[in-house]
Amino acid sequence: MNHIVNGDVVGGKIQSLNGNIIVWREMYDFGPLSNEWSLEETCRKRAEFFEHKLQIPADFFIENCQKQYSLLNELSRTEEVVLWFEHDRYDQVTILYLLTELSSLGFQKISMVSINEYEGIEPFHGLGQLSTEQLIELLPTKQEITKEQIEEACAGWKAYQSERLEELDEFIQECHTLPFLKQALLCHKTYFPSAQSGLNEVELLALTMINAGITSFAELFNKLIRQRTNDGLSDLYFAAILNELMKGEYPLISCNSELPSYKQHNPKAKFELTRWGLDVLSGKANRIHLNGIDWWVGGVHLFEKPTM
Secondary structure, three states: OEEEEOOHHHHHHOOOOOOOEEEOOOOOOOOOOOOOOOHHHHHHHHHHHHHHHHOOOHHHHHHHHHHHHHHHHHOOOOOOEEEEEEOOHHHHHHHHHHHHHHHHOOOOOEEEEEEOOEOOEOOOOOHHHOOHHHHHHHHHHOEEOOHHHHHHHHHHHHHHOOOOHHHHHHHHHHOOOOOOHHHHHHHHHOOOOOOOOOOOHHHHHHHHHHHOOOOEHHHHHHHHHHHOOOOOOOHHHHHHHHHHHOOOOOOOEEEOOOOOOOOOOOOOOEEEEOHHHHHHHOOOOOHHHHHOEEEEEOOEEEEEOOOO
16 A cells, blocks of 8 residues: 655554655645746646745756656556545645646555544644654545546546636536545635735735734734635745745835745845735725736636736
8 A cells, every 4th residue: 555645744643554755745726837938848837937936946846847747657556546635725736736646657546534524623734743653543444546536537637727717517417426525626716816906815815814913924824724624725836926026116015034945044124015015905996907926726827917
């Protein structure tokens, strides 16, 4: 039996289980994706994006991608593969990728441990909150992935990488076999900017909280993820979002220091709304009109130059 998990914490806690343990370290919840790109091209474009947005060295990113794929490819096709993933957007999108890849590589038996709650833990964010004993006790609850679920995952991964949002909408209407997928993809759609403000729901919530006096990065992030338990939002992704709001001729927020990135961790950073941020928050201005946008949500490249 082989195990694939989404984080080092969970991977470390299940070390006593028999078989290989692969920690999957890719952030499919953001960054460039396309059905038209090869594996090598996808890796290269994503490496460039994350080096620019999060200071992750491109060479390091590419090396990790190649190593992960090699570890996956080296597993026996006849041994069971168990996926350990949660209900949130981050994990569900990773499940789409892994089920598509494992299917194409010819794996014969894939199972999954996937939960959205655990008695006595509230709010439940993920498997990393559980002890070693609690995690191991979940193993007998694993469910074998059916042919229908594999087909749904392959279709979902294609829709997620599509440059047409309509294709994703059509898939969401039809998906039903993977238990937490529809809700996760509906959450994914909240990362698209609104026509009125040019902000997505996370950006709007962050600006609203800053305006209400929650100005430190740590407090802002912790409060936001408590409200959005279906996101699986990482502090690095949140920092990247906030960094985008500080760019342009008319930045919406200012900060007294650099935000968390691959190279440094600074939860003491504090924010203020600028007058342009207040204008966007009050509906007097549009973020995209002020500063433009260059971002990826799934396979959709959001690109528009400022018009102000």
